Amino acid sequence: MQNIVDFFNGLVWSPPLVYGLLAVGLYFSLRMRFFQIRHFKEMIRLMFQGEKSPVGISSFQAIAVSLSGRVGTGNIVGVATAIFIGGPGAIFWMWLIAFLGAGSAFVESTLAQIYKQNEDNQYRGGPAYYIEKGIGGKIGKIYAVIFALVTILATGFLLPGIQSNSIAGSMTNSFPMPHWVVGAGLVLLVGIVIFGGIKSIANVATAVVPFMAVVYVIVAIIVVIINIQDVPAMFGLIFRSAFGMEQQFGGIVGGMIAIGVQRGIYSNEAGQGTGPHAAGAAEVSHPAKQGLVQSFSVYVDTLFVCTATALMILMTGMYNVSDGGDGFIVDSGVYQESPGGERNYSGTVAYTQAGLDNAFHGQETFNPDFVGFGSYFITFALLFFCYTTILAYYYIAETNLVYITRGRWPIMKTLLGLMLVLSAFYGTVSTAGLAWDMGDLGVGLMAWLNVIAILILQKPALRALKDFEQQKKQKGSGKFAIYRPDEGEVKNAGFWHHDYPERLRQEDYQYPGEDIPKK
Numbered sequence: 001m002q003n004i005v006d007f008f009n010g011l012v013w014s015p016p017l018v019y020g021l022l023a024v025g026l027y028f029s030l031r032m033r034f035f036q037i038r039h040f041k042e043m044i045r046l047m048f049q050g051e052k053s054p055v056g057i058s059s060f061q062a063i064a065v066s067l068s069g070r071v072g073t074g075n076i077v078g079v080a081t082a083i084f085i086g087g088p089g090a091i092f093w094m095w096l097i098a099f100l101g102a103g104s105a106f107v108e109s110t111l112a113q114i115y116k117q118n119e120d121n122q123y124r125g126g127p128a129y130y131i132e133k134g135i136g137g138k139i140g141k142i143y144a145v146i147f148a149l150v151t152i153l154a155t156g157f158l159l160p161g162i163q164s165n166s167i168a169g170s171m172t173n174s175f176p177m178p179h180w181v182v183g184a185g186l187v188l189l190v191g192i193v194i195f196g197g198i199k200s201i202a203n204v205a206t207a208v209v210p211f212m213a214v215v216y217v218i219v220a221i222i223v224v225i226i227n228i229q230d231v232p233a234m235f236g237l238i239f240r241s242a243f244g245m246e247q248q249f250g251g252i253v254g255g256m257i258a259i260g261v262q263r264g265i266y267s268n269e270a271g272q273g274t275g276p277h278a279a280g281a282a283e284v285s286h287p288a289k290q291g292l293v294q295s296f297s298v299y300v301d302t303l304f305v306c307t308a309t310a311l312m313i314l315m316t317g318m319y320n321v322s323d324g325g326d327g328f329i330v331d332s333g334v335y336q337e338s339p340g341g342e343r344n345y346s347g348t349v350a351y352t353q354a355g356l357d358n359a360f361h362g363q364e365t366f367n368p369d370f371v372g373f374g375s376y377f378i379t380f381a382l383l384f385f386c387y388t389t390i391l392a393y394y395y396i397a398e399t400n401l402v403y404i405t406r407g408r409w410p411i412m413k414t415l416l417g418l419m420l421v422l423s424a425f426y427g428t429v430s431t432a433g434l435a436w437d438m439g440d441l442g443v444g445l446m447a448w449l450n451v452i453a454i455l456i457l458q459k460p461a462l463r464a465l466k467d468f469e470q471q472k473k474q475k476g477s478g479k480f481a482i483y484r485p486d487e488g489e490v491k492n493a494g495f496w497h498h499d500y501p502e503r504l505r506q507e508d509y510q511y512p513g514e515d516i517p518k519k
Contacts (some may be wrong), residue, residue, distance in 0.1 A: 013445035015432040018261045021271055024451055025100030028107055028458070033467055036295055041497045042472075043296035046289050054284075061202040062282035062290065064209050070242030072265065073256040075301065076382055077166045079309040080319065080351040087255030087329065089241030093260025096518035098302030101270025102295040107454045109294035110461040112276035113270065113287030116290070118174075119402060125280015126396070127151070127273045127450050128403045133492035134457040135208040147449045148400035154442030156397035156420050161427025162439040163386035169336060170379040172351045174371055183428035187421045189387060192415050194394040201391045213305055214386045220308030221379060223359045227291045227315040234314050248329060251490065254322070264306075270298050270445055277396045287496075288468035291461065309352055318366065320356035325340040353378045394420050404458045433484040440488050460490050 029036065082090040108127070115133045116125030128151070168182040194199055211302050224231060240246040242260075244253040268324035269275050275297070279290045321330040335343045336350035350366075356374025357363045363370055394417065401416055454461075464483065471481040482504075483497050 002004060002437070003243060003288060005441055009128045009437055009441050009444065012441060013258070013262060015258075017448060018258050019259060021447065021451065022097060022100060024455065025097065025103050028103030029100055030459075031462060032103060032106070035292075035465065036299075037098065039292055040296075047293050047296060059244060061206050062278045062293065064202065064205040072382065075305040076309050076352050076378065077169075077349050079306050080313060080349070082259050083310070083313060084322055085252075087236045087241050087246075087252060088314055089243070089246070089249060089253070089256045090260035090263070091238050091307070091314075092242035092304055093257050095265035095301055097261050097264035098270070098298050098306075101264070102298045103262055104271035104451070104454065105269075105275055105298050105460055106291040106295045106465070107278045107461040108273060108450065109279035110272065110287045110291030110464050111454065111457055112280035112288050113240075113282070113284065114460050114464065116280040116495055118499065119406075120465070123281045123283070124402060125398055126277040126403075127453055128400055129183070129280065129456060130276075131453050134460070135453075136334050136492065143449075143453070145404060147273070147446070147453070148403050150442075150445045150449060151400045152397045152404075152416070154446050155274065155400075156416055157423045158438045158442035159393055160390050160424040160428060162421055163389050164424040165428035165430060165450050166349055166382050167225065168273075170353070171377075171380045173336065173350060174375045174379040179428045180425075182490045183425040186354050186387070186390075187425050187429065190390055190424060191417065192392070193391055194420070205327055207387050208384050208388050212381060213300065214298045215482075216381055217304055217308050218446065219356070220311050223312050223315060223356065226359050230315050234311070234352040237314070238310075249321070252321075252324065252329075262443075264302060269301075269443075270453070272448055273394050273446045273453075274392075277399045278392070280399075282435040286464070286471075286483040287461075288464045288469055289481065292463070295516065312355040312359070313351050316355040316358040318358055319351045333365060335368070349378060349382060388422055390420070397514070409429065460485075460493075463489070 047466050049255065070389065074355040078095070080092070082094060086093075092450075111134065112125035112127075116123050116131040117129065118124075128144040128148040131147055132140045134140065135143060153324065164186055167186060168179040171182045172179060193204055229483060241257065243247045249256070275294050279294045282290045316330055318334050319327050319330065320332055320334060323329050333349050333353075334354045353375040354363070354366050357370060357372040358374075360374060361370070361372045363372065396414055397420065400415060401412055405412055464485075467483070468481050475481070483496055484501070485493055487493075487497055490496075
C-alpha cells in the first residue's frame with residue numbers, strides 16, 4: 001500500500017502543482033488588486049453580519065464549518081512535519097501560500113455562492129456545482145462528476161485517517177491506552193453528529209472551533225512572552241532558512257518550498273476545493289460577501305494557528321530536521337512511539353507537546369516519561385480540532401454524494417457515513433506515515449481538478465467583486481450590496497436569477513437592519 005501511495009503522490013505533487021498553486025494565488029491577488037489587504041476590515045465585519053434563513057446557515061456558521069475543516073492536525077502535526085522535512089524556512093512558505101491563497105479562496109467560494117442551489121431544503125454548493133453550471137455541456141458534467149468522485153474518495157476515505165491518527169498519537173502520549181480504544185470512542189462521537197446534517201455539524205463547529213482557536217493562540221502568546229528574548233533570532237532563522245542563506249539548511253531549499261506549500265495547502269485548503277462546500281451553504285445577499293469571509297478563514301488558519309504552533313516548536317528547540325536520509329540536520333532527541341512500539345522521529349505531535357512542556361516545566365531535553373501541561377493541552381486541542389475536521393469532511397463528502405445521486409438512494413448517505421467512521425478507526429491503528437501520504441494524495445487530486453476549474457471560471461467571481469465594490473462605494477457600506485447578475489453574462493445561476501428576486505418580495509426574508517429595495 002505504501003509503495004502504491006508513494007508512486008501516485010510523486011505524480012500528483014510534482015513541481016507544476018507546487019509552483020502552480022503559488023502562481024495561481026499570485027495571479028488572482030494581482031487581478032483583484034490585493035483585495036486581501038484592501039478589504040481586511042470588511043472581511044471581519046461581514047463575518048459577524050448574521051444573515052441566515054430556514055435553508056441557509058449564517059456567514060459565521062459557514063466560516064466555522066470551513067475552519068473546522070481547515071483547523072485540524074495540519075495546524076499542529078502538519079507544521080511539525082513541515083519543519084522536520086524542510087526546516088524552519090518551511091514556515092515562511094506556509095505564510096506565503098496563505099497570503100496568496102486568499103485569492104484562490106475568494107474565487108472558489110464566490111463561485112460556490114453564484115452557482116449554489118436548494119436541495120433537500122438546504123443550500124448545496126461547491127466545485128461540482130460550479131463546474132457543471134459554469135462550464136456547461138457534457139464536458140462540464142463529466143468534469144463535475146470526476147471532481148465529485150475524487151472528493152468523496154478523498155474526504156470520505158483518505159483524509160479522516162490523518163485526523164484520527166493524530167488524535168490517537170497525542171492521546172497515547174498523555175494517557176496509557178491502546179490506539180483501538182481511542183478509535184472506538186472517536187467512531188461513537190462522530191457517528192452521533194454526522195447524521196444530523198449541515199445544521200448539526202455547524203452548531204458543533206460554531207461552539208468548538210472559535211473557542212479552541214482563541215485558547216490555542218493565547219497559549220502560544222504566553223510561550224512567546226516567556227521566551228521574548230529569542231523572538232528576533234527565531235524570525236531571522238525562518239527567513240534566512242527560507243532562501244537558503246542559513247548554511248545549515250542551505251541544501252534543502254527545494255524540499256523546503258515543496259513541503260511548505262504542500263503543508264500550507266493541506267492546512268488552509270485554499271484552492272483545494274473543500275472550503276466552497278460550506279461557503280455555498282451560507283445565506284448572503286451577495287456572493288462576494290462570503291468570498292471575503294472565506295478568505296479571512298485562510299488567515300485564521302495559517303497566519304494565526306499555524307504560526308502559533310511554529311512559535312511553540314522553534315522557540316523551545318523541540319524539533320528534528322531530516323537530512324533526506326536516515327540522519328538529521330537537527331536532532332533534539334524528540335520522538336514518538338508508533339502503534340507498533342517503534343520510535344518515530346518524523347514530524348509529529350510530540351514536537352508541540354515537548355515544546356510546551358519545555359516552556360512551562362523547564363524540560364529542556366525530551367523526556368518520554370514526563371507528561372506535563374503541554375502534553376495534556378495539545379492532546380485536548382487536537383481532539384477538538386481533529387474531531388470537528390472529520391465532521392466537516394463528512395459534510396463535504398455528503399454534498400458531493402448528493403450532487404451525484406440528486407437526492408435519490410438515501411441509503412448511500414448511510415454507507416458513506418460508515419465508510420468515513422471506518423476510515424477514522426483505521427487511521428488510529430495505522431502508521432502516521434501511511435495516513436499522511438494517503439491524505440496528501442487526496443488533497444493533491446482535489447487541488448489539481450479545482451485549480452484548473454477556477455482558472456476557467458474566474459470571470460463571474462471577479463465581476464462579483466467589482467459589483468460589490470461599486471455598490472459599497474455608492475451606498476457607503478457593503479452591508480447593503482445585493483447581487484443581481486445579468487442572465488446573459490452569468491448563465492445557469494438559477495438561484496440568483498429566479499429564487500432570490502422572489503425572496504426579496506417576501507418580508508419574512510428581510511435581513512436584520514437592512515432596507516432591501518424591491519426589484
